[in-house]
Amino acid sequence: MVEAGAWWTLLAAPAILLALAGLAVAGHAVLEARDAGRPVTPAAMVRPIAGVPRALLAQPRRLPGPDVLLWRAGVVTVPVAAVLSTLVIPFGGVAVADLSVGLVWFNAMEVLTWAGLWLAGWGPNAAFSLVGGYRFLAQGLAYELPMMFALISTATGAQSLRVGAIAAAQHGLWYAVWMPVAFVVYLAGVLAFSFLGPFAYPAGRDLAGGVLSEAVGADRLLLEAGRWLWLASGAAMAVPLFLGGGAGPGLPAWAWSLVKTLLVLAVLVVAVRRLPVIRADRYVEFAWVVLIPLTIVQTLIPALVDLNR
Secondary structure, eight states: EEEEOOTTHHHHHHHHHHHHHHHHHHHHHHHHHHHTTTTOOOHHHHHHHHHHHHHTSSOOOOOOOOOOOHHHHHHHHHHHHHHHHHEEEEEEESSSSOOTTHHHHHHHHHHHHHHHHHHHHHOOHHHHHHHHHHHHHHHHHHHHHHHHHHHHHHHEEEEEEEEHHHHHHHTSSSSSHHHHHHHHHHHHHHHHHHOOGGGGGOGGGGGGGGGGGGGGGHHHHHHHHHHHHHHHHHHHHHHHHHHHHOOSSSHHHHHHHHHHHHHHHHHHHHHHHSSSOOOOHHHHHIIIIIIIIHHHHHHHHHHHHHHOO
16 A cells, blocks of 8 residues: 655655656657667767756747736746646555545646646737636636546555555556557646647747747746656556556566656657647547547446446
């Protein structure tokens, strides 16, 4: 079972999340270098990080009539919500906070990103960033309901909203095996709330970067960091929800949690680089016509299994 950690876990969780996000950025940089025909070297891996000091020195844009308070609040919300989501993610047998409604907490932090990113698009008082913010809301209408049903499937199977209880309920058979639809929909949702890869539409090149178009310096770094922190957080949460948590032979629970998280993160990074961007209107249609019925049926399966028991 999962136990609430000591005070130092409050510092360790963000540090682990930051390290995972850094690995994801490095992996993405390696794939980018290989696709561009450049040599894959350690320098290519740290290339995005090497640009951080230069980005911090960039001059802020001067825009007519921006709402600076809302803009800054939105920019800060995205990475902060990603960090807060890790409080309920068990690493091995320890979580910062073993909440009885841990699954709800994670989903609430993810929904908070909606508000943050929309404010980051609204605040600059610029057309491209505003359209990018509305694109994220439209995309959210498509991915959120299927993902919520995917989360409900795991809670129904474990008959609990406690993340540790969901991981413990998978003894002998992972939810990813007998809830494959929920697992795939959840991974798609992770890419969507990270607005990366096929779901990078809110930050599309056709909008000169969309929600990122007016963000420079520290603002740009916070939004970019928020994307990768959310990708790492989503990968870590997939382990207790669908892959049995820290359960596994031979290794301690924390090691299995780390190995599984890295594998899920690797799959997501490859998807970010390989899958094409999907227009929000097309994904909305697919989600409402196909994914929602599928995830509802997926939710019914563990419910019927529990009733049979």
